[in-house]
Amino acid sequence: MSEIRHFDEMWGRTEEVRGPYRELDGWIKGEDPARLRAKQREAEELFRLTGITFNVYGRDEAEERLIPFDIIPRIMSGAEWRKLCRGIEQRVRAINQFLYDIYHRQEIIRAGRIPAEMIERNAAFLPQMCGVNPPGGIYTHIVGIDLVRTGEDQFYVLEDNARTPSGVSYMLENRETMLHMFPELFAQNKVRPVSNYPTDLRRSLAACAPTMTTGRPTVAVLTPGIFNSAYFEHAFLADQMGVELVEGQDIRIIDGRVAMRTTCGYKPIDVLYRRVDDDYLDPLNFRPDSQLGVPGIMDVYRAGGITIANAPGTGIADDKAIYSYMPDIVEFYTGERPLLENVPTWRCAEADAFAYVREHLHELVVKEVHGSGGYGMLVGPTATKKDIAEFRKKFEARPANYIAQPTLSLSTVPIFNRAGLTPRHVDLRPFVQVSPQGINITPGGLTRVALKKGSLVVNSSQGGGTKDTWVLDD
């Protein structure tokens, strides 16, 4: 690994500071490292006090961990950002059209661009959604597109998060923290604000209200409850949007509407931003043992009585097996060449791909098709022989459960640690809102950083941290 020269977003490949980082570089050189270290600790205190913690699954319920925050911002020029936005918009538009098609005429299958079994035998495909028309024709209202960078002009989409992208609260709190700690930096750099996100989201969700809504649409956020690892984010978003944070136990179907129990009786909800998975959404239609959902909500939905964001069944678009078809999907629905590239992907269900991958495990990244959070994944080049041998057993037993990709040489951005500025690998999740009025991408996003030297895994559950992400107004 070490012989690969990574692209560093601050220093490029030449040790000459790249344009967007010049002001920052000057500032850092004028700072006392001891003060920066104190600031780093201060940031941690701030996060702990605000309660931005996440619960780690499989641990003591009482344990809440902090996602480490690094004070060095990740910076993109306005030009770089605009270019990315065009690609993201194209991709998100295609995903929504794909979803409509999959749950209606399935033209893409008839055209032979995707094998039928990829859809029909996919656990994320919801037959209950066939023929359903979501209000406004939107399936995925809130999208997070995970991007990685390998060079000055080279970006790849690593994964599409079309069902319930999380992390937006970190984008907002990271910025708040930076504003609080380093106001002078924002005077020196023209950074585009991210703070409109909640207002934009509420507007975007309200614009998707069902046609039967009268007056100002009532929006609510549905959470599984305080023991969910992302509860902080659910509460944060509801609070910032000024809407109710509801749980399944607060909701009942009354007169064909989904209604929440308030201190003055039941009140209908028009748009439900749900952070509960499809399976748990409606015990009458999906998992009967779910305590988290709303019995009968799907029937109201089918009758056009409520908007569910994101729509049930959107998972079929961010499934890792479908991912490999994304270039075809973009082309099929937009008639354009994809502006953002996919990482080349071997679908191990195919015999040739399987044969190749099993011979090259040590150099590939192998992921479970339905996995998430960096669990159950092999990073060949950094894995030990023992890791690979153990992984091989699982892999060869169920090859169709995996996809494989080459190990990309992810870009780095410096973090501030004991050694001063040290490069670490990063990715980027921009957040996208979709409504009949258009597609809105917040300038910035969540930069996740692998804090361990050489590590390519940025997931918070695997020791990753976050950074504030700046898009310059130029």
Place this chain on the structure above:
Amino acid sequence: MLGRTANGLFWMYRYLERAENTSRLIETGQRIALTRSGVSDDEWRPVLQSAGGAPAYDAMHDAVTRDLAIDWLLRSPDNPSSVLSAVAAARQNGREVRTALTEEVWEATNGAYMTIKKLLARKVQDRDLPEVLASIRQHTALVRGATHGTMMRNDIYDFSRLGTFLERGDNTARILDVKYYVLLPSAMSVGSSIDNVQWDSILSSVSARGGFRMAFGNAGGARDIAQFLILDRRMPRSLAFCVGKILDNLGYLISDYGFRGEAIDHAEALAEHCMSTDIDAIFDRGLHEYLQDVLLRLGMLGRQIEIDYRFSG
């Protein structure tokens, strides 16, 4: 507002109040133990009774000792009224209703939890006890201050206040009931120094020594103490004060929401039967019987609030 949110606010403030009351009881117990000549652990039994949950204590321990009692009241996870349990429950409820709280209230609550959890991570050493107790009260006071200073005066505030005053009234009534015999007119004739210590302990368990002195000088006796803690509307922990606040807040909810539930009837009946009277009438009726009646009515009132405002489905 969601019924569940009203429930969370109500209980968040109940638990905060409870944490504070428990810490005050420990302080009182400690004070008596230190001011009495004979070293004995007898004083801790009434303290445990006042804090509620004495039977649960007995189920866990063979005897009442000072050390065990303090640890039970401060830290025991088996005691839902221990400072640690109550603060954790307040914070848990606070998380549930995070969207109804201002940032300052939430941060004060979370900060209180984090500090108190750290202070009580281990058994508290004798010499650290005063400091720990002071810190607990300081942190709950911060939450109260943030509440007063930053919360809108709307239904959110009303439910917080209802929780606070129901809990406080309940606590004051229980403290009085455990020691009611010390306040009976017959006890006045005894007039020994022991009784003075007992009176003093009752006043200090509700932080009322200064207030009482201001109102009665050094001349006050048992009857005045009972009068002060039950009927004096200037005293913020008296039963009459708490009931008055409950009536106020229910009244705000009624005018806000435009509907009148049944809780207000319970509160009015409580005010009429128990607060519009004088202390001699209470003694005639029997102080213990009177306090039991108040506790019963407070319990019913709390349950009716939960029903009126749809705390649960």
